[in-house]
Amino acid sequence: MGINRIARMAGVSTATVSKILNGKDQAISESTRQRVLEIVEREGYIPNAIAKSLKINNTKTIGLIIPDVMNLFFSELAKGVEDSADKRGYSLILCNTDNSTDKEKKYLQVLQSKRVDGIIITAVENSSDTSFENCIAPIVLLDRDIKTNRPVGRIKIDNEKCTYDAVTFLLNKGCTNIGFISSDTVNSLSRSRLEGYMSALKENDIPYDEKIVYLKDYSVEAGYAGALKLIENSEVDGICCGNDLIAIGAIKALKEKNIDIPKDVKIIGLDDIFISSYFNPPITTVKQPIYDMGLEAVNLLIDMIEKRETDLLRVFNHKIIERMST
Amino acid sequence: MGINRIARMAGVSTATVSKILNGKDQAISESTRQRVLEIVEREGYIPNAIAKSLKINNTKTIGLIIPDVMNLFFSELAKGVEDSADKRGYSLILCNTDNSTDKEKKYLQVLQSKRVDGIIITAVENSSDTSFENCIAPIVLLDRDIKTNRPVGRIKIDNEKCTYDAVTFLLNKGCTNIGFISSDTVNSLSRSRLEGYMSALKENDIPYDEKIVYLKDYSVEAGYAGALKLIENSEVDGICCGNDLIAIGAIKALKEKNIDIPKDVKIIGLDDIFISSYFNPPITTVKQPIYDMGLEAVNLLIDMIEKRETDLLRVFNHKIIERMST
DNA sequence: ATGAAAGCGCTAACAA
DNA sequence: TTGTTAGCGCTTTCAT
Numbered sequence: 001m002g003i004n005r006i007a008r009m010a011g012v013s014t015a016t017v018s019k020i021l022n023g024k025d026q027a028i029s030e031s032t033r034q035r036v037l038e039i040v041e042r043e044g045y046i047p048n049a050i051a052k053s054l055k056i057n058n059t060k061t062i063g064l065i066i067p068d069v070m071n072l073f074f075s076e077l078a079k080g081v082e083d084s085a086d087k088r089g090y091s092l093i094l095c096n097t098d099n100s101t102d103k104e105k106k107y108l109q110v111l112q113s114k115r116v117d118g119i120i121i122t123a124v125e126n127s128s129d130t131s132f133e134n135c136i137a138p139i140v141l142l143d144r145d146i147k148t149n150r151p152v153g154r155i156k157i158d159n160e161k162c163t164y165d166a167v168t169f170l171l172n173k174g175c176t177n178i179g180f181i182s183s184d185t186v187n188s189l190s191r192s193r194l195e196g197y198m199s200a201l202k203e204n205d206i207p208y209d210e211k212i213v214y215l216k217d218y219s220v221e222a223g224y225a226g227a228l229k230l231i232e233n234s235e236v237d238g239i240c241c242g243n244d245l246i247a248i249g250a251i252k253a254l255k256e257k258n259i260d261i262p263k264d265v266k267i268i269g270l271d272d273i274f275i276s277s278y279f280n281p282p283i284t285t286v287k288q289p290i291y292d293m294g295l296e297a298v299n300l301l302i303d304m305i306e307k308r309e310t311d312l313l314r315v316f317n318h319k320i321i322e323r324m325s326t
Numbered sequence: 327m328g329i330n331r332i333a334r335m336a337g338v339s340t341a342t343v344s345k346i347l348n349g350k351d352q353a354i355s356e357s358t359r360q361r362v363l364e365i366v367e368r369e370g371y372i373p374n375a376i377a378k379s380l381k382i383n384n385t386k387t388i389g390l391i392i393p394d395v396m397n398l399f400f401s402e403l404a405k406g407v408e409d410s411a412d413k414r415g416y417s418l419i420l421c422n423t424d425n426s427t428d429k430e431k432k433y434l435q436v437l438q439s440k441r442v443d444g445i446i447i448t449a450v451e452n453s454s455d456t457s458f459e460n461c462i463a464p465i466v467l468l469d470r471d472i473k474t475n476r477p478v479g480r481i482k483i484d485n486e487k488c489t490y491d492a493v494t495f496l497l498n499k500g501c502t503n504i505g506f507i508s509s510d511t512v513n514s515l516s517r518s519r520l521e522g523y524m525s526a527l528k529e530n531d532i533p534y535d536e537k538i539v540y541l542k543d544y545s546v547e548a549g550y551a552g553a554l555k556l557i558e559n560s561e562v563d564g565i566c567c568g569n570d571l572i573a574i575g576a577i578k579a580l581k582e583k584n585i586d587i588p589k590d591v592k593i594i595g596l597d598d599i600f601i602s603s604y605f606n607p608p609i610t611t612v613k614q615p616i617y618d619m620g621l622e623a624v625n626l627l628i629d630m631i632e633k634r635e636t637d638l639l640r641v642f643n644h645k646i647i648e649r650m651s652t
Numbered sequence: 653a654t655g656a657a658a659g660c661g662c663t664a665a666c667a668a
Numbered sequence: 669t670t671g672t673t674a675g676c677g678c679t680t681t682c683a684t
Contacts, residue, residue, distance in 0.1 A: 001660090001661075002660090002661045002662075003661065003662065003663095004661075004662095012670075012671085013670065013671045013672075014661090014662075014663090014671090014672095015663080015664075015670075015671060015672080015673095016669090016670060016671075018662070018663060018664085019663090019664090019670095022663085024663095024664090027669060027670085028669070028670080029669060029670090032669085032670085044460060046435065046438050046439050047439055047661090047662080048380075048439065048441060048660090048661050048662070049439040049440045049441065049662095050376055050379050050380050050385065050440065050441050050660090050661080050662090051380050051660070051661035051662040051663090051676090052661080052662055052663075053376050053662090053676090054374075054376050054377050054380050054660090054661080054662075054675095054676050054677065054678090055661085055662050055663050055664085055675080055676050056662085056663065056664095056676085057676075059376065061419070061440070064420075068405070069395060069401045069404050069405050069408065070398075070401050070402050070404075070405045070600065072396075072398070072401075072601075075395050075396050075398075075401040076396050078395050078396075078420070079394070079395050079396045079422065082395065082420060082421075082422050083422070086421075086422075086429075091419050091421075091436060091440065092419065092420050092421075093387070093417050093418060093419055093420075094390075094404070094408060094418050094419075094420040095408075095412075095417075095418075096405065096408050096409070096412075103412075109372065110417060112372050113372050113373055113374065113375040114375045114376065114387070114417065115374060115375065115376050134370060220604050248601075248604050249604065251606065252604055252606065255606055274396065275574075275601055278546050278574050278575065278578055279605070279606070280577065280578065280581055280605070280606040280607075281606075327676090327677075328676090328677045328678075329677065329678065329679095330677075330678095338654070338655085339654065339655040339656075340655090340656095340677085340678075340679090341654075341655055341656080341657095341679080341680075341681095342653085342654060342655075344678070344679055344680085345654095345679090345680090348679080350679095350680095353653055353654085354653065354654080355653060355654090358653080358654085373677090373678080374676090374677050374678070375678095376676090376677080376678090377660090377676070377677035377678040377679090378677080378678055378679075379660095379678090380659095380660050380661065380662090380676090380677080380678075381659080381660050381677080381678050381679050381680085382660085382678085382679065382680095383660075
């Protein structure tokens with residue numbers, strides 16, 4: 001089986017076949033090269049990457065751990081990661097955590113046992129988690145930041161500035177009573193987004209009013225429930241949403257109450273997921289270069305895998321895309 | 327390194343450690359079992375799945391080949407596949423083809439070299455493609471059907487009936503001039519959907535009018551462009567869309583032309599992707615149990631991998647979900 | 653109840 | 669220019 005069979009058929013050694021297949025054939029005569037290649041072709045021989053990996057100690061595959069591929073934000077991230085990985089000759093093992101720390105831990109184990117060359121992870125919690133503290137493979141933290149003692153790559157945006165800019169934008173549009181719907185997850189991302197909201201208010205001497213903030217999670221459902229709460233409690237005329245999914249849910253709730261967007265209430269989202277521009281109304285949002293962040297995550301990871309000197313922290317820029325919801 | 331080190335530390339042979347780690351420890355004394363397990367724990371030893379795979383000839387990983395994870399239909403499919411694979415102890419290698427036959431071929435090669443235990447694929451073309459004709463790993467065709475000589479599993483719906491039902495639904499709603507926007511890809515899925523549209527018309531003695539059919543691809547952009555063409559060419563009062571993405575694009579175009587949905591034009595989609603119920607207006611659509619099809623694909627595949635007797639063809643039911651766009 | 657040893661398919665150092 | 673061979677980390681048969 002395997003390379004052995006090809007070698008026998010060609011009347012050469014396995015070493016020769018191996019060299020040819022791996023392009024280390026400077027010292028191989030063209031005639032044997034041709035002969036071997038022909039046989040490989042004819043026999044439809046496919047090298048066993050498992051055996052190769054065992055020997056050379058790398059698998060040319062990386063692990064991607066995200067909360068949920070069905071979420072448009074993560075699927076765009078995943079697309080970026082996959083495209084880039086493919087271009088660089090790596091395969092991708094996909095893992096969905098559903099925001100469960102247990103699943104995350106389990107996947108980290110599995111990926112390590114499968115000897116992936118590196119791991120890209122949008123981590124669940126900020127809790128001083130030791131799950132990848134003693135992971136041998138290089139790791140890059142994508143989108144969500146986490147304190148850790150081991151060196152890790154980081155791809156992120158300035159989340160606080162995002163919501164700060166969003167609220168400021170609403171203020172400039174004339175809103176005077178701006179609500180906030182976001183996640184209450186205890187991680188730096190959610191905290192930063194809340195802080196951005198608060199600091200923009202503070203800077204304009206507007207008191208923080210918890211009647212018009214709703215913190216749950218980054219889902220359409222949370223957006224829907226949140227918007228209902230806000231309009232019940234107060235006369236909001238603007239809502240800053242922690243992400244676009246929330247904005248979509250909020251819009252649905254408002255429409256059902258016959259509240260006009262943007263006349264009565266202006267809405268701004270965050271992320272600029274693909275559907276936002278096609279939504280009705282098209283959603284004004286703080287764009288985050290999701291796909292590119294996915295691309296860059298693997299560039300960074302591969303730099304780490306191949307032990308190149310690099311900047312471990314890469315911060316991307318956001319920008320407001322004005323559409324029809326404001 | 328590896329099991330060797332653990333064996334030495336515990337003062338036993340590698341065989342013993344291996345047996346314990348794999349639960350083949352009926353003939354191992356409880357005391358050594360405990361001792362070994364403690365050392366494994368303490369040392370944070372993670373078995374090398376690569377070495378194991380080489381020996382036992384399976385990898386507990388399956389390949390998933392889809393056109394594009396960013397497409398909500400495929401991301402839901404992928405979620406189902408991943409969830410189910412995980413539950414069954416398999417990992418998932420994700421591959422995006424972007425509808426390129428070349429990429430599909432390349433991925434098929436890569437997956438085979440990585441010795442995946444099986445492959446789930448939403449194939450690009452219907453062309454008598456030999457790319458997986460001589461693939462040794464079990465294969466299940468998900469969503470898209472393809473003629474092939476080798477045995478393969480198939481998970482599908484009755485695509486012709488879907489559009490037939492959609493058009494009939496529109497007819498019953500009083501539409502008299504129903505357009506069709508879909509894909510012109512030469513595969514059985516697209517052909518079936520077109521045939522469903524045509525046969526519903528025929529059954530009601532309505533002539534097929536190519537001025538109100540637009541065939542491009544399953545994208546939002548196609549829906550947008552298609553709707554523009556239809557309203558320009560004729561007074562359509564109903565549009566049957568090849569999928570929900572197309573419906574979303576069509577709605578955007580119609581809204582921009584100030585055409586009321588559903589009063590002036592009724593729109594029905596196909597798939598019932600997650601966003602459809604949250605869209606504005608919520609989209610009436612022919613629901614396809616996407617997630618469950620993903621789940622079932624891996625069940626079927628694992629049955630094939632483990633060589634169980636099974637029904638290789640599994641057809642799912644669709645059903646119309648009426649919302650506000652009709 | 654435990655261990656020795658062969659071998660999975662490959663690569664690479666070294667020899668020829 | 670080509671071949672021999674050890675060994676990657678594991679499982680498993682067969683002894684003991």
